[in-house]
Amino acid sequence: MTMFGERTVKCMVCNTESSHLGYDSIHIRRPQDLNLDMRHTGQFSVSMRLSIQECPTCGYCAPDLSLGPETAADVIRSTEYQEQLKSPEFPHLANVFLCHSLIQERENNYAVAAIKAIYAAWVCDDASHQEGAKKCRLRAIRMYDKAKARLQTLTSIMERHDYGFDYAAVVTVTRTSIKAIYDDTVLITDLLRRAGEFELAMVSCKKGLELQPEKDIRTLLEFEQVLIEKKDIDKHTMEEAGMYFRIRALGLDDT
Numbered sequence: 001m002t003m004f005g006e007r008t009v010k011c012m013v014c015n016t017e018s019s020h021l022g023y024d025s026i027h028i029r030r031p032q033d034l035n036l037d038m039r040h041t042g043q044f045s046v047s048m049r050l051s052i053q054e055c056p057t058c059g060y061c062a063p064d065l066s067l068g069p070e071t072a073a074d075v076i077r078s079t080e081y082q083e084q085l086k087s088p089e090f091p092h093l094a095n096v097f098l099c100h101s102l103i104q105e106r107e108n109n110y111a112v113a114a115i116k117a118i119y120a121a122w123v124c125d126d127a128s129h130q131e132g133a134k135k136c137r138l139r140a141i142r143m144y145d146k147a148k149a150r151l152q153t154l155t156s157i158m159e160r161h162d163y164g165f166d167y168a169a170v171v172t173v174t175r176t177s178i179k180a181i182y183d184d185t186v187l188i189t190d191l192l193r194r195a196g197e198f199e200l201a202m203v204s205c206k207k208g209l210e211l212q213p214e215k216d217i218r219t220l221l222e223f224e225q226v227l228i229e230k231k232d233i234d235k236h237t238m239e240e241a242g243m244y245f246r247i248r249a250l251g252l253d254d255t
């Protein structure tokens with residue numbers, strides 16, 4: 001069961017105190033309940049709101065306003081940050097995640113910067129904001145390329161950054177099982193496909209298959225290949241991938 005709690009937090013940048021709701025404990029869903037981009041099928045913007053805080057005074061955006069790097073104050077003062085926070089191109093919650101992404105980028109934490117851009121894309125998805133979602137996914141891919149150059153992986157830390165407060169122990173238990181069926185290749189292929197970058201998505205997918213991954217990952221990549229060929233930009237679950245090939249094997253599909 002998921003429980004919520006309210007906390008008063010002092011902003012590490014401007015010392016303003018503000019109250020925020022967050023998770024006290026969380027219900028972990030099964031790995032097969034994940035979309036191909038690792039979003040839980042039951043995760044909505046309203047719950048994602050609890051995983052990020054925004055200072056009402058200075059606009060600092062972080063999972064916990066009392067924590068953060070020294071460079072945060074500089075980033076917040078920048079025109080890029082202030083314009084992002086108020087950008088009419090995205091829903092406000094997406095702007096909050098993108099602002100945190102900018103702070104992480106300054107710290108060279110490119111994998112976290114990418115993940116926060118993915119969260120912003122999910123907020124856009126929920127608001128049926130296709131253009132915003134595409135921009136967020138393209139930012140995630142740019143951040144991923146930088147993360148890769150520094151040997152930072154996305155999927156190994158994605159779950160750790162999924163909730164607001166103290167949940168690290170719970171997440172550790174599930175991370176192993178999730179990682180076992182997943183890797184960055186699937187996530188990046190899915191980001192490219194959902195951004196409508198079908199050619200690049202196919203290149204990423206084939207590259208992943210050439211590495212001869214274990215069966216579960218291969219199934220996900222082969223399902224991505226089918227979706228890319230159909231120019232499908234919608235969300236799909238990991239469970240659908242397995243089901244698709246089981247149905248095909250039985251000759252029950254209509255393709």
Ligand SMILES: [Zn+2]
Nearest residue numbers: 011014055058
């Ligand atoms: Zn502040």
